[in-house]
Structures are given as C-alpha cells and as structure tokens.
Amino acid sequence: MTSSVRSATVRFGPTVALDDITVEVPGGSVVAVVGGDGAGKSTLLRALAGEVPLDAGTVEAPPRQRLGYLPASSGSWAALTVTQNIDFVAGIYGLAGEELTARRTELLDRASLTPAANRLAAQLSGGMRRKLGFVMAIVHRPALLILDEPSTGIDPVSRIDLWRLASEAAASGAAVLMSTTYLDEAERAAYLIVLDSGRVLVQGSYDQVRAGFTGLVTRADQPVRAEWTWRRGRALREYWPGSDPPPGATAVAPDLEDIVIALSLVRRQTVPS
Amino acid sequence: MTGVLLRAGHVTRRFGGFTAVDDVSMQVLPGEVVGLLGANGAGKTTLIRMLLGLIAVTSGRVDLLGGPPDRERRRRLGYVPQGLGLYGDLTVRENLSFSARAYDIAEPALPATLTGHAGVLVRELPLGAQRQVAFLAALTHSPDVLVLDEPTSGVDALGRVALWDTIRAQAERGAGVLVTTHNMQEAQQCDRLLLMSDGRLVAQGSEADIIGSTTAVAVRTGDWAQAFAALNAAGAPVMLAGRSIRVANADPAELAGVLKAARIEASLQPVPATIEERMLMLARGTEVP
Numbered sequence: 116m117t118s119s120v121r122s123a124t125v126r127f128g129p130t131v132a133l134d135d136i137t138v139e140v141p142g143g144s145v146v147a148v149v150g151g152d153g154a155g156k157s158t159l160l161r162a163l164a165g166e167v168p169l170d171a172g173t174v175e176a177p178p179r180q181r182l183g184y185l186p187a188s189s190g191s192w193a194a195l196t197v198t199q200n201i202d203f204v205a206g207i208y209g210l211a212g213e214e215l216t217a218r219r220t221e222l223l224d225r226a227s228l229t230p231a232a233n234r235l236a237a238q239l240s241g242g243m244r245r246k247l248g249f250v251m252a253i254v255h256r257p258a259l260l261i262l263d264e265p266s267t268g269i270d271p272v273s274r275i276d277l278w279r280l281a282s283e284a285a286a287s288g289a290a291v292l293m294s295t296t297y298l299d300e301a302e303r304a305a306y307l308i309v310l311d312s313g314r315v316l317v318q319g320s321y322d323q324v325r326a327g328f329t330g331l332v333t334r335a336d337q338p339v340r341a342e343w344t345w346r347r348g349r350a351l352r353e354y355w356p357g358s359d360p361p362p363g364a365t366a367v368a369p370d371l372e373d374i375v376i377a378l379s380l381v382r383r384q385t386v387p388s
Numbered sequence: 389m390t391g392v393l394l395r396a397g398h399v400t401r402r403f404g405g406f407t408a409v410d411d412v413s414m415q416v417l418p419g420e421v422v423g424l425l426g427a428n429g430a431g432k433t434t435l436i437r438m439l440l441g442l443i444a445v446t447s448g449r450v451d452l453l454g455g456p457p458d459r460e461r462r463r464r465l466g467y468v469p470q471g472l473g474l475y476g477d478l479t480v481r482e483n484l485s486f487s488a489r490a491y492d493i494a495e496p497a498l499p500a501t502l503t504g505h506a507g508v509l510v511r512e513l514p515l516g517a518q519r520q521v522a523f524l525a526a527l528t529h530s531p532d533v534l535v536l537d538e539p540t541s542g543v544d545a546l547g548r549v550a551l552w553d554t555i556r557a558q559a560e561r562g563a564g565v566l567v568t569t570h571n572m573q574e575a576q577q578c579d580r581l582l583l584m585s586d587g588r589l590v591a592q593g594s595e596a597d598i599i600g601s602t603t604a605v606a607v608r609t610g611d612w613a614q615a616f617a618a619l620n621a622a623g624a625p626v627m628l629a630g631r632s633i634r635v636a637n638a639d640p641a642e643l644a645g646v647l648k649a650a651r652i653e654a655s656l657q658p659v660p661a662t663i664e665e666r667m668l669m670l671a672r673g674t675e676v677p
Contacts, residue, residue, distance in 0.1 A: 269570065271668070275627055296544075345549045
C-alpha cells in the first residue's frame with residue numbers, strides 16, 4: 116500500500132514548517148527526505164506518523180499498530196539492556212513467547228548486535244544505539260517504516276548496516292521513509308525528496324532529478340558571477356540557469372550536490388528569505 | 389609559515405592492554421586540508437587528542453608547530469569539536485567575548501548572517517548558525533593549525549558551501565587544516581586523505597589511494613527485492629544503490645551462482661568501489677590492514 120501526505124501545511128506559531136507538501140511512499144521502496152537543519156524533514160516524518168496535526172492537507176497512513184517510527188532522539192531506554200528494550204516494545208504489539216524469541220534472535224543477528232544483547236543501551240556506541248532503535252521500530256513488521264536521521268553522526272560501517280536493514284524491510288514489502296542530511300545517501304534511495312525551508316526543492320528518482328535539471332553547470336576557473344558560483348574541493352563551479360555560458364567554458368555533469376546547490380541558489384534569488 | 393605544522397612520528401597510545409593508536413606517522417603542511425577517516429573506534433579521536441596535547445603518547449613523538457604541544461603553541465591552534473564547544477546558556481556575543489578574552493584578542497565583528505542574533509542564547513539558535521559561531525570563536529585569532537570534527541554535519545547544501553569557503557580561506561592564507569569526517573562528500577573536499585582502522589594508518593593519499601584494491605560489483609535485475617534477499621542470505625556485503633544492488637569485494641562468478649540458484653536473472657558489472665566499501669571491508673576483517 117502507498118502512504119502519503121497531500122498538500123500538507125504545518126505551522127508552529129508564525130513559522131511555516133511545511134508549506135503545501137505532497138509526498139508518496141509506496142510499499143516496497145526506500146524514499147529519502149534530505150535537507151539541512153530546519154528544512155522540515157522531522158515535521159514531515161512526524162506528520163506522516165500522526166504525531167503532528169496538519170493545518171491543511173491530508174495524511175494517509177496505516178493504523179498505528181502497523182507503523183514503525185524511529186525518532187531522531189535515541190529511540191531506546193538507556194537503563195534497559197538491548198534485549199529488554201526489544202522485548203518491551205515487542206510486548207506492546209502483543210509479540211511474546213517463542214515467536215518473540217525467534218524474531219529477536221533474527222533481528223539482532225541482522226543488525227550485528229548479537230554480542231551486545233545483554234549490554235545496557237547506555238553502553239552502546241552511537242551506531243549500535245541507532246541500530247537498536249531500528250530493530251525496535253521494525254520488530255512488529257510494520258507496513259510503513261519511518262526513520263528520522265538514522266545515520267547522522269554515525270560511522271560509515273554502521274551506516275551501511277542501517278541501509279542494508281532498511282533495504283531488507285523494503286524488499287519484504289514495507290514502505291520506508293527515511294530522512295538524512297547526506298546527499299550521497301539520498302542518491303541511493305529509489306526516490307528522493309529535497310526539502311528547503313518547508314518546501315520541496317526537487318523530488319523524483321535520481322535519474323528523474325538529473326533529467327529534469329535545466330541550465331548548465333560549468334567548471335569556473337575564472338567565475339563570472341560570484342552569486343552563481345560554489346566550491347567543490349579545490350575547483351569552482353558556476354551555474355547558468357537560462358543564459359549561455361561564455362565561450363570556452365567547460366560544462367560538467369552535475370551530481371546531486373551540484374543540482375541541489377544550483378536549485379537552492381535559484382530559490383534564494385527568487386524568494387526573499 | 390613554513391615547515392610541518394602538525395606531525396606524529398611512530399605514535400602509539402595504549403589504555404591498559406588496549407592499543408588505541410598503533411605506530412601512526414602523519415603530518416599536516418601549511419595550506420593543505422587533510423581528511424582523517426575511519427570507523428568508530430579506529431583511533432581518530434585518540435590521535436587528535438595526542439596531537440592537541442590533551443593526552444600523552446605511550447611512545448613516539450608529537451610535534452605541534454615544531455615542538456611539543458604545550459600551552460604556548462596551543463594558542464596558535466583553532467579547534468571546533470563536533471559538539472561545537474559553545475556555552476548554550478550564554479548569548480552569541482558572550483560566547484565570542486569569552487573566547488576573545490581567552491586568546492587575548494579583540495572581539496570579532498559579527499558577519500551579516502549573525503548580527504540579528506548577537507543577544508540570542510546559543511542553544512536557541514538553529515544548528516547552522518551555532519556552527520558559524522563556533523567557527524568564528526575558533527578562527528578569530530588566525531590560528532596556524534585548524535582541527536575540525538565533522539564540520540558540516542547537519543547543515544544544508546548552501547550552508548556546507550559557506551563553511552567550506554571558510555575552511556578553504558584558512559588554508560589559502562597558509563593554515564594547515566585537519567578534518568575528521570564520516571561524510572564521504574566532505575572527504576572529497578579535502579586535498580589529501582588518511583584512513584585509520586584498528587588504531588593503524590592503513591592508507592593515505594587521494595580517494596583512489598584510499599579505495600586501493602577494493603572492488604565492487606553492480607547487480608542489475610528486474611526484481612531487486614528478490615535478488616537482494618538472495619544475496620543477503622548468502623552473506624554477501626550487499627547495499628542498495630537506487631534500484632540496483634552493489635556488493636563489495638565480491639567474485640562476480642560466485643554472485644552469479646547464488647542468483648542462478650534462486651532463479652533470478654541479473655546482469656553483473658564490475659564498478660569502482662567507494663571509500664565506504666573499503667571501510668566496510670576493513671571492519672569485516674576480510675582484509676588484513
């Protein structure tokens with residue numbers, strides 16, 4: 116089944132956290148929401164999870180017991196062991212006995228947490244704690260899995276573990292919506308949504324986003340217009356939204372980072388912030 | 389500024405029976421941005437704490453600006469920790485006054501993006517603005533060496549551009565910059581990379597040097613979910629990349645066998661590995677560092 120928010124607007128006092136956003140999360144795929152601090156990622160996820168009421172628009176999501184949600188904060192109880200954390204959450208969903216033991220064993224193994232089963236959550240590394248949160252969110256086989264920045268601040272090896280776990284959930288039919296601040300991670304998703312100040316900057320598959328991008332990005336050894344120029348390593352890039360670049364400029368194939376920067380610059384110059 | 393700014397020579401640090409940093413030699417020169425990579429527990433933080441003079445070496449030698457990292461030399465150092473090191477209960481202005489007094493310099497002028505926030509408590513600022521304040525506090529005394537821990541974590545694309553402009557400007561005026569990062573895009577902004585694993589320096593140089601002989605295979609198939617499940621069950625280090633599947637350091641023939649047994653049609657293609665895949669291989673112990 117497909118979960119969605121349509122024409123969703125959420126205000127916190129004078130702040131518009133989400134501004135007329137439509138997002139679909141089909142079963143069997145990983146959808147990534149990407150954006151910086153304050154872009155509206157968490158609000159979008161919480162709206163879909165039913166944790167934040169909409170000021171306008173509609174939400175379609177499975178009932179609570181078919182929903183798994185990993186919040187941006189820890190998502191586990193520090194004073195309980197890994198096993199106690201999982202069993203507690205599983206109990207809420209009515210999982211017990213041999214069925215629970217089998218499910219817990221399977222998930223601990225897949226998350227490479229088996230050696231830490233009896234450790235207190237407080238004694239886990241950041242990456243292990245996120246994986247425990249993930250296991251707790253998925254223990255009841257939810258139809259919609261919502262993960263709020265599961266990989267922020269954790270090392271690449273744990274990130275790959277988390278991606279494998281999310282991919283497994285999607286491969287077995289769940290709709291997975293995860294937020295991230297890493298654009299290279301969003302490239303990996305079947306569908307990506309870039310948020311900027313509560314609005315969708317661009318969305319689609321990575322191929323669609325690249326195909327829909329207009330204008331030219333050039334290598335700018337001598338940038339002509341500073342306001343359209345940015346740095347990638349030691350080199351500079353310049354964006355030409357409509358007009359042609361000067362003769363002799365070398366066009367580059369923009370990656371997602373270039374595309375997002377170029378579109379953000381367009382937005383800054385058309386919408387006063 | 390000439391000469392080596394930051395140098396570790398055969399540095400080892402043990403905590404009891406545990407060797408956190410094992411015979412590491414590295415250096416940072418003026419004008420370069422060096423990226424320090426490694427999984428959690430690889431020894432990055434211990435190495436940095438020794439370079440900064442916060443903990444002692446068990447053996448080997450650390451030089452900051454040509455000598456031991458004492459108080460006088462540390463005045464010429466700028467450090468932005470991942471937690472930013474600001475006082476949340478003080479305002480932007482108070483935080484900057486404090487660091488200016490500590491370095492005995494004049495208080496910095498606020499950039500246009502922060503002028504409206506001078507009297508705001510730091511903990512009430514958005515993360516991007518907090519990062520700007522932390523950079524300002526660490527840079528106003530024009531340090532010769534700059535150490536940054538995950539400098540652009542949680543910042544949007546334009547915010548990253550602005551922070552990297554600042555970092556580059558420091559390198560261009562001659563400072564040496566050491567950046568620890570988990571973000572592969574951030575790694576690509578560096579001039580040179582160092583990769584640590586299990587306390588040792590296992591690779592250094594360009595992205596290609598870091599990836600070394602690690603390879604990957606892209607699996608393209610109409611039914612990625614089944615292919616993913618089959619390869620995962622066979623214990624292969626699988627990752628999803630869009631609708632295709634990547635497997636690091638795999639033998640294409642072996643993967644083809646697994647897929648054939650599961651009756652899945654797929655095309656297999658060798659592709660360049662990523663830095664992350666090299667790190668995954670190191671962590672899995674399939675490669676002896």
